[in-house]
Amino acid sequence: MSTETLILDGKAVSDDLKVKLAVKVEQLKAKGVTPCLATILVGDDPASATYVRMKGNACQRLGIESRKIELKASTTTEELIAAIRQLNEDSAVHGILLQHPVPHHIDERAAFDAIAIEKDVDGVTTLGFSQNAFGFADYPSCTPAAIIAIMDYYKLPIEGKHAVVIGRSPILGKPVSMMLLNRNATVTICHSKTNNLGDIVAQGDIVVAAVGKPKFIQGEWIKPGAVVLDAGYNKGNVGDVDYEACAERASAITPVPAGVGPVTIATLLKHTVEAAERTLKS
Numbered sequence: 158m159s160t161e162t163l164i165l166d167g168k169a170v171s172d173d174l175k176v177k178l179a180v181k182v183e184q185l186k187a188k189g190v191t192p193c194l195a196t197i198l199v200g201d202d203p204a205s206a207t208y209v210r211m212k213g214n215a216c217q218r219l220g221i222e223s224r225k226i227e228l229k230a231s232t233t234t235e236e237l238i239a240a241i242r243q244l245n246e247d248s249a250v251h252g253i254l255l256q257h258p259v260p261h262h263i264d265e266r267a268a269f270d271a272i273a274i275e276k277d278v279d280g281v282t283t284l285g286f287s288q289n290a291f292g293f294a295d296y297p298s299c300t301p302a303a304i305i306a307i308m309d310y311y312k313l314p315i316e317g318k319h320a321v322v323i324g325r326s327p328i329l330g331k332p333v334s335m336m337l338l339n340r341n342a343t344v345t346i347c348h349s350k351t352n353n354l355g356d357i358v359a360q361g362d363i364v365v366a367a368v369g370k371p372k373f374i375q376g377e378w379i380k381p382g383a384v385v386l387d388a389g390y391n392k393g394n395v396g397d398v399d400y401e402a403c404a405e406r407a408s409a410i411t412p413v414p415a416g417v418g419p420v421t422i423a424t425l426l427k428h429t430v431e432a433a434e435r436t437l438k439s
């Protein structure tokens with residue numbers, strides 16, 4: 158790795174966010190409101206169970222209530238939607254998180270869209286996505302928001318830069334592309350059918366890896382001085398970026414672990430606290 162390369166420390170960014178959140182949680186509690194996040198886990202995917210547990214633990218550490226809903230793998234779309242509607246109606250619940258992915262037989266889009274917009278702290282509904290695309294979402298999707306938060310924390314410029322996003326998922330590649338566009342970057346979105354991927358990545362001043370394939374982004378693709386953000390969370394805590402090789406050329410890079418991941422969780426907590434604050438205003 159070049160000695161010049163800045164390691165973008167997600168733990169530092171998330172700790173900074175959490176310090177501010179702890180104050181807000183205390184203020185809310187003094188007013189009789191305990192922020193509450195309901196997490197829904199369907200089935201028994203061990204990685205998903207780990208992520209949900211991490212979210213619950215993070216809530217607990219900050220004094221946010223977390224309510225864990227665990228549904229069996231055979232749950233139908235209708236049953237899942239009924240559970241979500243119950244949480245929509247529960248005034249003690251401020252945010253709802255449905256862990257992705259759900260088992261294949263479930264219509265995940267329909268389930269996401271059953272979440273009331275004011276409780277969509279994970280930014281997964283079609284309406285939330287659209288609001289984010291227009292640039293006025295209360296709760297943009299958490300990993301995209303985490304990527305922007307890391308860039309802002311380190312004062313890395315976005316405006317005028319060419320951002321290359323690899324991945325087009327509805328909770329990551331697409332929303333982060335819109336957020337970068339709304340910050341006046343020129344955005345290229347690449348995906349599994351993109352020809353000459355390496356040549357396109359090599360044009361990026363900012364490279365966001367959200368492809369879901371371990372060590373997929375090669376060092377020789379990276380333009381010298383580019384900022385590399387790795388949103389990958391593959392098995393064994395391996396990112397989408399070949400870290401050592403990319404760090405040789407990048408001016409700044411997020412590691413995995415301790416890069417985008419912790420900020421994603423802190424962002425979810427931030428949105429939950431904001432949702433609780435909004436109930437006092439309405």
Ligand SMILES: Nc1nc2c(c(=O)[nH]1)N[C@@H](CN(C=O)c1ccc(C(=O)N[C@@H](CCC(=O)O)C(=O)O)cc1)CN2
Nearest residue numbers: 208255256257258279299300390414415416418419421
């Ligand atoms: N409904 C959602 N589902 C999923 C999302 C999401 O944002 N909303 N994102 C991913 C997984 N994910 C959160 O759910 C997630 C993955 C990894 C981490 C993280 O902090 N990882 C650590 C390493 C893990 C560890 O310490 O054991 C790190 O990078 O340092 C956070 C969130 C898919 N599903």
